[in-house]
Amino acid sequence: MSLSIGQVAERTGLSVHALRFYEKEGILANQVHRGPGGRRVYTQQDVDWLRMCIMLRMSGMPVPEIRRYTELVRQGDGNELQRLDILKEHQERVRQQMAQLQECMDLITYKVGKYEDYINSIASKAVGQ
Amino acid sequence: MSLSIGQVAERTGLSVHALRFYEKEGILANQVHRGPGGRRVYTQQDVDWLRMCIMLRMSGMPVPEIRRYTELVRQGDGNELQRLDILKEHQERVRQQMAQLQECMDLITYKVGKYEDYINSIASKAVGQ
DNA sequence: TCTTGACCTAGAGGCGACTCTAGTTCCTAG
DNA sequence: CTAGGAACTAGAGTCGCCTCTAGGTCAAGA
Numbered sequence: 001m002s003l004s005i006g007q008v009a010e011r012t013g014l015s016v017h018a019l020r021f022y023e024k025e026g027i028l029a030n031q032v033h034r035g036p037g038g039r040r041v042y043t044q045q046d047v048d049w050l051r052m053c054i055m056l057r058m059s060g061m062p063v064p065e066i067r068r069y070t071e072l073v074r075q076g077d078g079n080e081l082q083r084l085d086i087l088k089e090h091q092e093r094v095r096q097q098m099a100q101l102q103e104c105m106d107l108i109t110y111k112v113g114k115y116e117d118y119i120n121s122i123a124s125k126a127v128g129q
Numbered sequence: 130m131s132l133s134i135g136q137v138a139e140r141t142g143l144s145v146h147a148l149r150f151y152e153k154e155g156i157l158a159n160q161v162h163r164g165p166g167g168r169r170v171y172t173q174q175d176v177d178w179l180r181m182c183i184m185l186r187m188s189g190m191p192v193p194e195i196r197r198y199t200e201l202v203r204q205g206d207g208n209e210l211q212r213l214d215i216l217k218e219h220q221e222r223v224r225q226q227m228a229q230l231q232e233c234m235d236l237i238t239y240k241v242g243k244y245e246d247y248i249n250s251i252a253s254k255a256v257g258q
Numbered sequence: 259t260c261t262t263g264a265c266c267t268a269g270a271g272g273c274g275a276c277t278c279t280a281g282t283t284c285c286t287a288g
Numbered sequence: 289c290t291a292g293g294a295a296c297t298a299g300a301g302t303c304g305c306c307t308c309t310a311g312g313t314c315a316a317g318a
Binding site: 055080084087097098102105107116118 | 187209226230231232233237238240245248251
Binding site for chain 1: 304305306307308313314315
């Protein structure tokens with residue numbers, strides 16, 4: 001089953017622009033081949049790969065590092081240790097990010113609580129209690 | 130106790146440049162007054178405020194929204210509901226961000242596991258098992 | 259035949275958040 | 289008196305990641 005760039009955009013949530021950009025940046029495990037009129041033809045595998053890349057991006061992996069990873073995958077067997085390294089390093093970064101975010105969340109939740117209390121105290125005064 | 134911009138940079142982790150930038154962007158609850166020679170003089174309160182702003186930024190609140198919040202605080206009492214709104218909205222965004230990050234983390238952890246298994250299987254073949 | 263709409267390329271533009279430059283001023287120590 | 293170092297301003301530059309533009313091809317439907 002082959003897909004047009006528009007269909008891939010639909011099912012990945014990326015824009016058509018972004019898809020071409022990602023391709024130019026070397027972020028596709030097997031290069032997209034072309035149909036009549038030079039149009040890109042994608043496969044389900046491409047979509048799956050893109051979905052993983054989206055996960056990596058969402059969690060803050062920079063485009064050049066996704067490219068490095070992609071290149072390793074393209075090269076084929078033999079470099080699994082290097083791929084693992086990239087993933088583990090990123091995993092650690094994500095872990096830190098989450099910890100940081102949790103810290104922020106705690107502060108925000110604390111502040112929200114404070115403001116809610118304050119507003120409630122005002123409201124109950126207003127009705128004379 | 131008053132602090133120079135350099136000292137504030139040290140204790141917040143922001144660069145001197147970033148501090149001036151934040152000030153220009155209206156992200157200081159009470160405006161910094163100036164000492165001899167037009168130099169900025171900060172107080173501990175400023176540092177505390179900045180630390181909170183750093184938390185907000187780290188968790189992805191855009192500068193304009195921090196400015197809005199800051200303005201409300203500067204205006205003083207009476208707009209607590211609006212402040213609460215901003216905080217709650219942001220809290221929700223952070224929650225979503227964390228969920229997303231967790232999803233990414235799960236995928237990455239799954240992949241790391243796969244690669245580790247594969248590498249171990251290769252390694253044990255290599256020693257003849 | 260004409261129009262519409264999806265696609266193509268190369269390259270410019272935009273946005274958010276800093277970061278840095280250039281040219282000064284000012285204080286302190288040698 | 290001079291050299292350093294920290295501060296000042298306004299504004300330009302950078303970086304990452306897209307996003308959009310201009311100008312074009314192509315196939316299908318009215």
